Amino acid sequence: xxxxxxxxxxxxxxxxxxxxxxxxxxxxxxxxxxxxxxxxxxxxxxxxxxxxxxxxxxxxxxxxxxxxxxxxxxxxxxxxxxxxxxxxxxxxxxxxxxxxxxxxxxxxxxxxxxxxxxxxxxxxxxxxxxxxxxxxxxxxxxxxxxxxxxxxxxxxxxxxxxxxxxxxxxxxxxxxxxxxxxxxxxxxxxxxxxxxxxxxxxxxxxxxxxxxxxxxxxxxxxxxxxxxxxxxxxxxxxxxxxxxxxxxxxxxxxxxxxxxxxxxxxxxxxxxxxxxxxxxxxxxxxxxxxxxxxxxxxxxxxxxxxxxxxxxxxxxxxxxxxxxxxxxxxxxxxxxxxxxxxxxxxxxxxxxxxxxxxxxxxxxxxxxxxxxxxxxxxxxxxxxxxxxxxxxxxxxxxxxxxxxxxxxxxxxxxxxxxxxxxxxxxxxxxxxxxxxxxxxxxxxxxxxxxxxxxxxxxxxxxxxxxxxxxxxxxxxxxxxxxxxxxxxxxxxxxxxxxxxxxxxxxxxxxxxxxxxxxxxxxxxxxxxxxxxxxxxxxxxxxxxxxxxxxxxxxxxxxxxxxxxxxxxxxxxxxxxxxxxxxxxxxxxxxxxxxxxxxxxxxxxxxxxxxxx
Amino acid sequence: xxxxxxxxxxxxxxxxxxxxxxxxxxxxxxxxxxxxxxxxxxxxxxxxxxxxxxxxxxxxxxxxxxxxxxxxxxxxxxxxxxxxxxxxxxxxxxxxxxxxxxxxxxxxxxxxxxxxxxxxxxxxxxxxxxxxxxxxxxxxxxxxxxxxxxxxxxxxxxxxxxxxxxxxxxxxxxxxxxxxxxxxxxxxxxxxxxxxxxxxxxxxxxxxxxxxxxxxxxxxxxxxxxxxxxxxxxxxxxxxxxxxxxxxxxxxxxxxx
Numbered sequence: 001x002x003x004x005x006x007x008x009x010x011x012x013x014x015x016x017x018x019x020x021x022x023x024x025x026x027x028x029x030x031x032x033x034x035x036x037x038x039x040x041x042x043x044x045x046x047x048x049x050x051x052x053x054x055x056x057x058x059x060x061x062x063x064x065x066x067x068x069x070x071x072x073x074x075x076x077x078x079x080x081x082x083x084x085x086x087x088x089x090x091x092x093x094x095x096x097x098x099x100x101x102x103x104x105x106x107x108x109x110x111x112x113x114x115x116x117x118x119x120x121x122x123x124x125x126x127x128x129x130x131x132x133x134x135x136x137x138x139x140x141x142x143x144x145x146x147x148x149x150x151x152x153x154x155x156x157x158x159x160x161x162x163x164x165x166x167x168x169x170x171x172x173x174x175x176x177x178x179x180x181x182x183x184x185x186x187x188x189x190x191x192x193x194x195x196x197x198x199x200x201x202x203x204x205x206x207x208x209x210x211x212x213x214x215x216x217x218x219x220x221x222x223x224x225x226x227x228x229x230x231x232x233x234x235x236x237x238x239x240x241x242x243x244x245x246x247x248x249x250x251x252x253x254x255x256x257x258x259x260x261x262x263x264x265x266x267x268x269x270x271x272x273x274x275x276x277x278x279x280x281x282x283x284x285x286x287x288x289x290x291x292x293x294x295x296x297x298x299x300x301x302x303x304x305x306x307x308x309x310x311x312x313x314x315x316x317x318x319x320x321x322x323x324x325x326x327x328x329x330x331x332x333x334x335x336x337x338x339x340x341x342x343x344x345x346x347x348x349x350x351x352x353x354x355x356x357x358x359x360x361x362x363x364x365x366x367x368x369x370x371x372x373x374x375x376x377x378x379x380x381x382x383x384x385x386x387x388x389x390x391x392x393x394x395x396x397x398x399x400x401x402x403x404x405x406x407x408x409x410x411x412x413x414x415x416x417x418x419x420x421x422x423x424x425x426x427x428x429x430x431x432x433x434x435x436x437x438x439x440x441x442x443x444x445x446x447x448x449x450x451x452x453x454x455x456x457x458x459x460x461x462x463x464x465x466x467x468x469x470x471x472x473x474x475x476x477x478x479x480x481x482x483x484x485x486x487x488x489x490x491x492x493x494x495x496x497x498x499x500x501x502x503x504x505x506x507x508x509x510x511x512x513x514x515x516x517x518x519x520x521x522x523x524x525x526x527x528x529x530x531x532x533x534x535x536x537x538x539x540x541x542x543x544x545x546x547x548x549x550x551x552x553x554x555x556x557x558x559x560x561x562x563x564x565x566x567x568x569x570x571x572x573x574x575x576x577x578x579x580x581x582x583x584x585x586x587x588x589x590x591x592x593x594x595x596x597x598x599x600x601x602x603x604x605x606x607x608x609x610x611x612x
Numbered sequence: 613x614x615x616x617x618x619x620x621x622x623x624x625x626x627x628x629x630x631x632x633x634x635x636x637x638x639x640x641x642x643x644x645x646x647x648x649x650x651x652x653x654x655x656x657x658x659x660x661x662x663x664x665x666x667x668x669x670x671x672x673x674x675x676x677x678x679x680x681x682x683x684x685x686x687x688x689x690x691x692x693x694x695x696x697x698x699x700x701x702x703x704x705x706x707x708x709x710x711x712x713x714x715x716x717x718x719x720x721x722x723x724x725x726x727x728x729x730x731x732x733x734x735x736x737x738x739x740x741x742x743x744x745x746x747x748x749x750x751x752x753x754x755x756x757x758x759x760x761x762x763x764x765x766x767x768x769x770x771x772x773x774x775x776x777x778x779x780x781x782x783x784x785x786x787x788x789x790x791x792x793x794x795x796x797x798x799x800x801x802x803x804x805x806x807x808x809x810x811x812x813x814x815x816x817x818x819x820x821x822x823x824x825x826x827x828x829x830x831x832x833x834x835x836x837x838x839x840x841x842x843x844x845x846x847x848x849x850x851x852x853x854x855x856x857x858x859x860x861x862x863x864x865x866x867x868x869x
Contacts, residue, residue, distance in 0.1 A: 025845050025846060025849040025850065026660055026849060026853075028850065029849045029850040029852070029853035029854075030853055032850050032853060032854055033850075033853035033854050033856055033857035034857065036854050036857045036858065037857040037858075037860060037861060040857075040858070040861050041861065050701065050702065051702055051703060051861075052703065052861065052864075052865040052869075053701050053702075053703060053865070054637075054699065054700070054701060054703055054704045054862070054865070055699055055700020055701035055703070055704045056700055056701045068869060072868075072869040074868050074869070075867070075868065077869065078869075121634075121636075122634075124636065126700050126701065126704075127697075127700040128700035128701070131700065137634055139630075139633065139634045140634050143633070
């Protein structure tokens with residue numbers, strides 16, 4: 001009889017082995033998980049904090065990768081003050097969103113109203129060593145601006161149809177024609193490289209200079225021209241310059257370059273940047289237009305004061321002990337309280353100064369006679385009484401004129417009573433610090449907020465010091481200190497030059513006019529190219545970028561197109577103000593999808609420079 | 613369909629959000645998706661309670677469906693949380709890879725649970741509990757020994773040389789994943805050859821031995837495939853538990869910093 005197979009599942013018997021335990025995998029898994037958690041947390045407690053991190057930080061921050069407290073505050077995330085410790089050591093506030101708005105719009109009130117923006121919103125960390133946290137995506141820009149290059153407005157300089165004069169009388173037409181004739185060229189575009197020579201890679205063109213680009217045509221035996229005889233009573237001769245301690249500056253000048261006869265001095269030959277001309281022009285300006293001169297000196301003094309303050313603030317935290325930090329805190333607290341008190345005093349007098357009280361009187365008076373007119377006045381009063389409305393800001397031109405006026409007044413006050421100098425110096429600094437478009441209340445608010453921001457940073461630093469967290473290394477601070485130091489040296493040199501020609505002599509209007517006429521004669525040879533305005537040469541901005549809020553490098557573009565593609569009509573241009581530039585459309589021709597990049601950061605910087 | 617719809621909605625929400633504002637895992641919807649993924653992971657870890665505790669989802673089957681579909685959605689939420697970017701460090705990579713691994717092994721497990729039982733029921737004649745297979749094999753050996761106890765010397769020698777060694781131990785093989793009847797013809801060939809050598813009276817014994825050998829092979833297949841069905845959890849549950857541990861550390865780090 002054949003064997004019968006055992007169909008189906010065998011029935012259970014007493015010998016049946018036990019079934020798999022219900023949570024066979026769960027307990028070992030839970031133990032494994034617990035071990036992993038303990039290892040990670042234990043590692044964190046003994047200093048291996050990288051395991052807690054969602055990713056390594058970018059290469060530049062590599063040295064603080066495992067020192068979370070350098071950037072993070074427990075329970076509060078990343079605060080801006082931690083970024084500023086290294087990136088804005090001088091407390092200039094240039095990294096704040098308000099600085100960006102001011103940089104872009106030039107409107108201090110708009111800047112003051114700009115919402116605070118955390119650095120970490122745009123600069124996202126923990127994306128790996130090779131990640132660039134400065135590569136901010138366009139979508140961040142699009143929060144406030146247009147979304148893409150197609151919607152980019154025409155450049156402001158073209159919209160306004162005016163460019164700032166580059167301080168020179170210059171026409172491309174004549175120069176191009178001369179170069180073509182001299183070099184036997186047939187096309188205007190071939191002449192560009194004669195003056196616009198390439199610089200280091202990514203550095204654009206070499207700056208234009210007289211010696212390199214102009215001297216070959218504009219000098220004859222080393223002379224750029226002559227100066228007709230001018231009275232020796234108005235100018236200083238060579239010996240006079242030496243007597244004033246300018247020996248080094250005039251060392252190159254020779255006596256035969258001067259002709260003195262009948263109480264007058266003339267120059268048969270003149271150098272470029274001739275120290276005699278520069279000194280005497282400044283002297284004549286100080287005498288002929290003392291108000292403008294005083295304004296200029298005040299500006300330089302205020303700049304020096306501001307730079308000195310920032311330089312002191314830019315001292316590396318590592319160089320300050322806790323006592324020094326506390327001293328700074330006390331000083332800043334006093335300044336902040338002073339600004340707040342002045343602001344409160346202004347606010348208390350605000351109704352009177354804004355005319356609200358006066359408008360109230362008018363409204364009350366009108367109400368019985370003309371209700372409609374009273375309603376209109378009521379509306380005006382409501383606008384004026386709005387919080388922070390203050391007096392309407394002056395237009396920029398009026399603002400500068402008024403500032404000049406006040407500075408000259410301060411100069412007169414100081415001359416009359418030298419004992420008032422500390423007070424006038426303080427007032428002068430404040431007046432120069434005002435930005436067109438903001439009033440005193442805006443300025444005080446800005447000062448108060450800036451001091452508060454500095455205080456927050458210092459307090460944070462003291463807290464970190466108490467926790468035993470080291471201050472950032474000095475290197476990131478040094479670059480900014482060097483930049484501030486350089487600007488300060490320039491400003492001091494400028495002030496010394498102004499001080500050398502300063503005068504206290506009070507001249508009549510007639511005498512002043514005479515001085516101005518003499519200045520015109522002294523500068524006659526220079527004004528062939530340079531522009532003389534109010535007794536001083538306009539600053540030369542030849543071949544400087546005209547795009548104020550963008551950076552542009554010619555080099556990579558010249559590979560793609562010749563000069564005439566973006567600068568048509570240059571060969572016919574007769575004045576230096578001509579832009580000869582096609583505008584945003586020429587950018588769009590190449591910067592489009594699947595071709596050249598069109599990211600905002602390709603051309604624009606968000607943060608203004610440390611030292612403007 | 614509901615899961616696919618939910619996935620589509622999640623991706624659409626992400627796409628619209630990215631179009632409107634920068635994506636950040638730490639803020640806004642990026643954080644919401646991170647929290648969503650974490651909550652789903654916590655729910656997923658409650659799966660072992662499906663039998664012994666209350667069943668708010670009706671049946672264990674329903675719970676399993678939720679476990680599978682929500683698990684897949686959780687991984688999608690993790691990807692959206694990262695903004696579909698590669699992570700930058702150990703913790704980021706560990707979380708992403710463990711999420712991917714747990715989801716993948718879970719889906720492979722679902723596929724195995726659906727496919728292997730069908731394959732076994734269609735391709736095999738014998739059914740057996742995994743834990744009982746060694747005992748059943750032992751029983752088959754005893755049965756075969758009894759069959760050849762009074763057989764001829766030739767048949768006994770054949771049994772000892774070519775059959776018993778293959779019957780004595782369970783022989784699992786990965787090849788059964790590809791074909792449950794793999795190697796069967798080759799295994800029967802000696803029996804067919806032997807049938808032509810033995811007396812007609814012993815042919816029935818040879819046939820019985822052949823049947824026993826077939827049953828043993830069925831048990832080998834069961835042992836192999838049921839083993840896979842049970843052991844895939846080793847690659848699913850412990851990594852899931854480690855993922856939870858890392859998740860706790862990740863949330864702790866987020867809360868602290």
